[in-house]
Amino acid sequence: MQALQGKKIILGITGSIAAYKSIHLLRLLTKAGAEVQVIMTPAAKDFVAPLTLATLSGKKVLIDMFAEDSWTNHVMLGRWADLMLIVPASCNTLAKMANGVCDNLLLAVYLSATCPVAVAPAMDEDMWHHQSTRRNIALLQEYGHRVLPVGKGALASGLEGDGRVAEPEYILTWITETYFRAKALSGVKALVTAGPTHEPIDPVRFVGNRSSGKMGMALAEALYLQGAEVLLIAGPTDRCPAYAGIRVVSVQTAAQMYDACMAGMDAADIIVMNAAVADYTPGIVADQKIKKTGDTDMQLELVKTKDILQAMGDQKRTNQFLLGFALETNDGEANAQKKLEQKKLDAVVLNTLE
Numbered sequence: 001m002q003a004l005q006g007k008k009i010i011l012g013i014t015g016s017i018a019a020y021k022s023i024h025l026l027r028l029l030t031k032a033g034a035e036v037q038v039i040m041t042p043a044a045k046d047f048v049a050p051l052t053l054a055t056l057s058g059k060k061v062l063i064d065m066f067a068e069d070s071w072t073n074h075v076m077l078g079r080w081a082d083l084m085l086i087v088p089a090s091c092n093t094l095a096k097m098a099n100g101v102c103d104n105l106l107l108a109v110y111l112s113a114t115c116p117v118a119v120a121p122a123m124d125e126d127m128w129h130h131q132s133t134r135r136n137i138a139l140l141q142e143y144g145h146r147v148l149p150v151g152k153g154a155l156a157s158g159l160e161g162d163g164r165v166a167e168p169e170y171i172l173t174w175i176t177e178t179y180f181r182a183k184a185l186s187g188v189k190a191l192v193t194a195g196p197t198h199e200p201i202d203p204v205r206f207v208g209n210r211s212s213g214k215m216g217m218a219l220a221e222a223l224y225l226q227g228a229e230v231l232l233i234a235g236p237t238d239r240c241p242a243y244a245g246i247r248v249v250s251v252q253t254a255a256q257m258y259d260a261c262m263a264g265m266d267a268a269d270i271i272v273m274n275a276a277v278a279d280y281t282p283g284i285v286a287d288q289k290i291k292k293t294g295d296t297d298m299q300l301e302l303v304k305t306k307d308i309l310q311a312m313g314d315q316k317r318t319n320q321f322l323l324g325f326a327l328e329t330n331d332g333e334a335n336a337q338k339k340l341e342q343k344k345l346d347a348v349v350l351n352t353l354e
């Protein structure tokens with residue numbers, strides 16, 4: 001995720017069994033290009049080893065305000081970061097943050113922070129739902145801090161319920177979306193299509209293709225991270241975009257894709273037509289499963305689907321950018337050039353199996 005490249009993040013770790021997940025989160029943050037300074041509460045050392053965190057971050061882990069006849073400048077640390085992220089945030093630390101208690105280095109840095117602050121709580125269900133915790137969460141939100149949702153599942157007590165810390169992968173995408181989207185495409189609206197279409201033969205069979213939707217999803221996410229408002233029209237795929245802010249319209253057939261694209265086209269500034277839409281669809285769809293009978297072969301009559309890209313090329317305004325894709329098995333450049341001109345595209349991306 002280039003959005004985190006060079007970003008300075010303080011990762012605060014508190015005394016919770018969920019602290020082990022901070023190791024994976026730290027690895028994800030550094031892999032994404034962030035510069036991470038880990039600060040632990042003294043209690044956190046009982047759950048994860050500072051040496052592990054120092055190795056992954058490439059920085060000395062800070063724990064004590066005073067150590068080895070030196071003083072850690074909590075004020076400068078609070079001004080250094082682009083984001084202060086506390087994962088896991090224990091019930092005890094949340095209470096101290098809400099009430100201005102300053103009895104360790106992490107809390108001193110928190111009270112000096114000039115950057116956004118986000119916390120991922122972790123505790124047992126009864127503690128999470130206690131009135132004191134609800135009040136502390138509300139106070140932190142009043143201060144302008146963001147509180148990540150807790151998960152539900154097995155807890156350290158052996159019970160099942162609310163209070164699990166958010167998963168590292170979710171935290172990574174959440175902070176990227178919340179704090180680090182670029183503004184290059186701010187105010188721009190993009191329409192992206194992705195995946196295949198499935199053209200039904202009967203209730204259980206269809207004509208389709210091998211498109212996974214991976215490229216279309218990646219393009220939608222890239223546009224979104226640059227600040228665009230993105231509408232993703234996706235054919236049948238088991239993938240979904242990483243960011244909650246991307247609006248998704250799910251379709252199955254080429255006809256449904258056509259209707260969704262035409263409905264969304266007028267509002268779009270950028271149109272990226274990456275979906276592998278079927279060129280043909282069965283002329284007759286059986287209402288029951290077709291049985292194999294005797295030695296007779298089945299013949300399937302196919303009819304042309306509506307050409308979505310051509311329709312968009314014919315209707316697009318001069319201030320709209322229309323990008324098409326061409327997957328070719330032969331004469332790639334010639335066929336892509338023909339598509340560019342005939343369908344009145346602004347650009348075409350050639351993918352070839354040659």
